[in-house]
Amino acid sequence: MKLNDRGSSALELTIGRVLRLGVGASSVLLGAGLLLALIHEADGVAKIVLTTAIVVLLATPAARVAISVVEYVRERDWLFVALTLIVLLTLAGSVVVAFWMPGS
Amino acid sequence: MTVSLAAFIFAAGAVAGALGIVLGLGGGIFLVPFLTLVLGFPVKSAAAISLATVIATSSAAAAARAGNHLMNLRLGMLLEVATAAGSLLGGITAQIVAESTLQRIFGVVAILVAAVMLARVNRRNVINDPRADPGRLGDRFYDAESGAVVTYRIKRLPLALAASFVAGNLSSLLGIGGGVIKVPVLNAWCGMPLRAAAATSALMIGVTATGGAIIYYGRGDLQPLIAAPAVLGVQFGSWAGLRLAEHASAKWLKLLMVTILVIVGGLMLVRSLR
Numbered sequence: 001m002k003l004n005d006r007g008s009s010a011l012e013l014t015i016g017r018v019l020r021l022g023v024g025a026s027s028v029l030l031g032a033g034l035l036l037a038l039i040h041e042a043d044g045v046a047k048i049v050l051t052t053a054i055v056v057l058l059a060t061p062a063a064r065v066a067i068s069v070v071e072y073v074r075e076r077d078w079l080f081v082a083l084t085l086i087v088l089l090t091l092a093g094s095v096v097v098a099f100w101m102p103g104s
Numbered sequence: 105m106t107v108s109l110a111a112f113i114f115a116a117g118a119v120a121g122a123l124g125i126v127l128g129l130g131g132g133i134f135l136v137p138f139l140t141l142v143l144g145f146p147v148k149s150a151a152a153i154s155l156a157t158v159i160a161t162s163s164a165a166a167a168a169r170a171g172n173h174l175m176n177l178r179l180g181m182l183l184e185v186a187t188a189a190g191s192l193l194g195g196i197t198a199q200i201v202a203e204s205t206l207q208r209i210f211g212v213v214a215i216l217v218a219a220v221m222l223a224r225v226n227r228r229n230v231i232n233d234p235r236a237d238p239g240r241l242g243d244r245f246y247d248a249e250s251g252a253v254v255t256y257r258i259k260r261l262p263l264a265l266a267a268s269f270v271a272g273n274l275s276s277l278l279g280i281g282g283g284v285i286k287v288p289v290l291n292a293w294c295g296m297p298l299r300a301a302a303a304t305s306a307l308m309i310g311v312t313a314t315g316g317a318i319i320y321y322g323r324g325d326l327q328p329l330i331a332a333p334a335v336l337g338v339q340f341g342s343w344a345g346l347r348l349a350e351h352a353s354a355k356w357l358k359l360l361m362v363t364i365l366v367i368v369g370g371l372m373l374v375r376s377l378r
Contacts, residue, residue, distance in 0.1 A: 098322020
């Protein structure tokens with residue numbers, strides 16, 4: 001018997017792959033950046049590596065949502081296209097608040 | 105950053121991560137008070153670092169569960185609308201309110217979490233007929249415990265949405281994942297089996313924590329150099345905790361954690377008054 005008749009099994013596996021890749025990549029970068037920072041040999045490089053690591057980490061769940069949007073478009077499931085797009089736009093709202101909201 | 109400070113933060117992250125995974129909470133509720141009470145970070149910086157660790161652990165947890173149908177993708181993506189909105193508002197609020205207010209909210213939430221843990225509801229919400237209709241948002245999965253495919257339906261969707269919004273809000277404000285609010289609500293009132301609720305919540309938490317972490321990062325509260333040992337420590341801790349979990353006595357662990365949470369909550373409240 002098929003466990004899930006809505007075709008989202010493939011999406012579940014893709015999501016798993018994206019999350020694993022993003023977390024793995026950012027962890028490797030965090031480790032490398034931390035080591036560089038601790039030996040104080042290349043502080044500029046360390047800073048770039050660590051910043052990249054954080055950006056990759058923050059982008060991972062967002063990438064997962066973006067991939068879900070694409071998958072729901074392919075399935076022509078318009079309600080879920082709309083829902084996942086709203087989530088993506090809300091995350092974009094966080095970016096706007098983060099970099100362009102006045103003062104604090 | 106000295107080697108000893110990095111090692112100290114790594115160790116704290118490892119303890120928080122191990123406790124988190126053993127108890128089914130994120131590590132944030134332990135990491136934030138450690139960073140503020142022991143290392144003297146402002147709550148905002150501690151919350152920002154904690155959110156970075158939350159993204160890593162919840163994404164890893166969700167990835168590990170992908171493919172066994174425990175995650176309810178449709179429900180998760182629907183509830184994410186509420187939780188993302190909550191985290192955006194929480195992130196803005198955190199920029200506006202005073203440090204002492206954040207400490208006070210953290211103290212109250214930690215003590216409430218302790219109360220929830222004490223009275224943890226553990227009802228099983230499954231229909232054992234594999235042909236039962238899961239409804240529009242329900243799902244079915246293979247339950248290893250009973251060795252059968254089980255089905256569940258979602259009840260009280262507005263309540264699930266409200267809980268997700270509040271969880272998102274507190275997540276950004278305090279640097280916790282928010283699973284501690286969503287999982288009991290989904291399990292006790294909305295018809296979800298515990299493991300499905302936990303898996304779906306882990307998936308959502310990645311997005312929740314990201315909404316808040318982006319705001320902290322843009323505002324300069326998320327320092328990558330301090331986040332690095334914390335994130336790596338929490339990941340190591342959750343990996344180790346998974347192996348320890350099998351041997352630990354759940355009841356005593358829970359009582360120990362309730363005690364720690366009450367003490368931590370109390371200390372935060374005391375500090376907020378100064």
